[in-house]
Amino acid sequence: MSTATIRSLPGLAALSAVLMGSAIAFALIVAPEDADQGISQRIFYIHVPIALTSYFCFGLGAWKALNLLWRGDQRYDLESYVAIHQGTIFGALTLITGSIWARASWGVWWTWSSNQLVLFLVLFLFYCAYFMLRFSVEEGPRRARSSAVYALFGVVLIPISFLAIRLAEDFIHPTVFTREGPNMTATMFATFCVSWAAVTLLAYLLYRVELAGKRLDADLRELREALQ
Amino acid sequence: MTYLADVAALTRKDLRVELRARDTLPAMLLFVVSVLVVFHFALPEGTGDDAAYGLLWVAIVFTALLGLARAWVPEQEHGVLDGLVLAPSDRSAIWLGKTLATLAFLLTAQAVALPAFVLFFAPLDATALAGVLLADIGICAVGSLMAAMAAASRSREVLLPLLVLPLAIPLVVGGVGAAISPDGQRYLLLLALYDGVFAVLSWASFEYVVTE
Amino acid sequence: MSWSQAELVAAAYGVVFVFVLAYVAIIAAKLVRLQRETSELLELVQAREAAARLDPKPTVDAPSGA
Numbered sequence: 001m002s003t004a005t006i007r008s009l010p011g012l013a014a015l016s017a018v019l020m021g022s023a024i025a026f027a028l029i030v031a032p033e034d035a036d037q038g039i040s041q042r043i044f045y046i047h048v049p050i051a052l053t054s055y056f057c058f059g060l061g062a063w064k065a066l067n068l069l070w071r072g073d074q075r076y077d078l079e080s081y082v083a084i085h086q087g088t089i090f091g092a093l094t095l096i097t098g099s100i101w102a103r104a105s106w107g108v109w110w111t112w113s114s115n116q117l118v119l120f121l122v123l124f125l126f127y128c129a130y131f132m133l134r135f136s137v138e139e140g141p142r143r144a145r146s147s148a149v150y151a152l153f154g155v156v157l158i159p160i161s162f163l164a165i166r167l168a169e170d171f172i173h174p175t176v177f178t179r180e181g182p183n184m185t186a187t188m189f190a191t192f193c194v195s196w197a198a199v200t201l202l203a204y205l206l207y208r209v210e211l212a213g214k215r216l217d218a219d220l221r222e223l224r225e226a227l228q
Numbered sequence: 229m230t231y232l233a234d235v236a237a238l239t240r241k242d243l244r245v246e247l248r249a250r251d252t253l254p255a256m257l258l259f260v261v262s263v264l265v266v267f268h269f270a271l272p273e274g275t276g277d278d279a280a281y282g283l284l285w286v287a288i289v290f291t292a293l294l295g296l297a298r299a300w301v302p303e304q305e306h307g308v309l310d311g312l313v314l315a316p317s318d319r320s321a322i323w324l325g326k327t328l329a330t331l332a333f334l335l336t337a338q339a340v341a342l343p344a345f346v347l348f349f350a351p352l353d354a355t356a357l358a359g360v361l362l363a364d365i366g367i368c369a370v371g372s373l374m375a376a377m378a379a380a381s382r383s384r385e386v387l388l389p390l391l392v393l394p395l396a397i398p399l400v401v402g403g404v405g406a407a408i409s410p411d412g413q414r415y416l417l418l419l420a421l422y423d424g425v426f427a428v429l430s431w432a433s434f435e436y437v438v439t440e
Numbered sequence: 441m442s443w444s445q446a447e448l449v450a451a452a453y454g455v456v457f458v459f460v461l462a463y464v465a466i467i468a469a470k471l472v473r474l475q476r477e478t479s480e481l482l483e484l485v486q487a488r489e490a491a492a493r494l495d496p497k498p499t500v501d502a503p504s505g506a
Binding site for chain 1: 440
């Protein structure tokens with residue numbers, strides 16, 4: 001880890017704090033109340049950006065994994081792992097906020113009729129298995145490559161699972177709830193964009209912090225070995 | 229076509245090993261029939277055929293998992309895999325050979341299990357059978373790669389189902405849909421898409437999983 | 441337990457906040473560990489230097505020094 005990349009972290013954190021603060025102000029105060037759903041529509045501004053960020057993290061993890069397999073550079077292993085770790089944290093948050101939204105909109109904590117929620121449950125299980133794989137294989141290039149292959153399977157699984165869950169609606173439950181009405185006002189859309197930017201930047205910040213910590217850890221271990 | 233010859237030789241090797249040792253196939257057969265009997269008691273009277281089709285898919289997935297858990301054991305026990313990896317053939321041929329051998333075991337087990345299912349529970353039409361075949365291809369293709377990954381870990385028996393089950397969910401959707409939906413063709417298309425995409429991905433990535 | 445809509449909105453935002461706080465706590469715990477390990481290594485180096493100063497026959501530069 002070069003010091004230059006760590007040095008940009010405080011600035012990034014400050015920017016993230018400002019953006020997150022304004023996103024919350026926009027979402028809870030500035031944005032007008034939704035005519036149909038009332039106040040519970042405000043969950044949209046945190047739930048959907050988190051879900052999109054989670055996809056983005058899984059995609060980033062797979063991209064780093066592809067780089068690892070293509071170039072054979074071990075540093076991509078850690079980057080892929082940290083990105084997927086972030087994706088899983090945000091995936092868990094998507095499940096929790098989605099569950100709260102289901103309670104607010106439909107009066108139940110869980111519903112199989114929300115495709116996004118079901119997809120996130122599948123992905124959450126898939127990426128938990130990713131961590132099981134990593135923790136039960138000895139560290140080394142083979143573990144790095146196996147994890148990378150599994151991470152690549154993940155991004156291919158996302159669209160195929162989505163398709164499958166859409167198709168499964170036919171025989172599991174014929175009615176579909178629609179969440180986001182097409183009539184979003186300009187302020188609502190702006191709020192959504194600010195929230196999305198804030199959550200994405202937060203995820204990126206956490207990714208960088210965790211990566212810096214992991215690299216510090218590795219450096220320290222090397223230093224210890226050199227001294228002893 | 230040396231590639232196809234390699235694949236054929238590797239598949240023959242697996243089938244011959246199984247014929248001699250009989251480690252996997254009898255276990256799969258016994259397992260799937262036992263599961264069907266358990267289902268009879270697990271399904272309350274009057275649950276209907278749809279529930280039975282759903283449980284058939286649980287049986288198929290777990291039978292495949294049972295076969296896959298044994299897939300790389302002979303190679304592990306005798307250190308054959310290292311030799312195969314060093315052999316002057318394309319490494320993906322190893323994956324293809326293993327996939328075909330596992331598929332042969334699974335189809336043999338189903339040649340008993342599906343008639344038993346029809347006898348015990350509900351009829352199966354041509355679309356449902358096509359669904360079974362396509363899903364078998366998918367689960368063997370993905371599963372033999374995942375089993376190779378899990379074989380390198382400390383807890384391979386526990387790890388394999390965890391790796392495979394989330395990946396098998398679209399297959400279960402496709403298979404159940406093909407069996408019970410009046411518009412089964414769409415589900416067959418989903419299964420075919422799954423098979424194509426994941427077979428190519430597994431074929432291309434196997435090399436990275438087995439080399440040291 | 442019945443929840444009002446506003447409470448549910450607060451819960452959704454609160455959960456995210458708690459997750460971020462938990463993340464900070466984990467990072468803080470990690471920093472404590474890293475700090476401890478660094479000070480251990482520092483002590484090791486200092487002890488080694490002190491031993492080198494006390495020892496009249498340092499092993500490394502013995503040929504040139506004598």
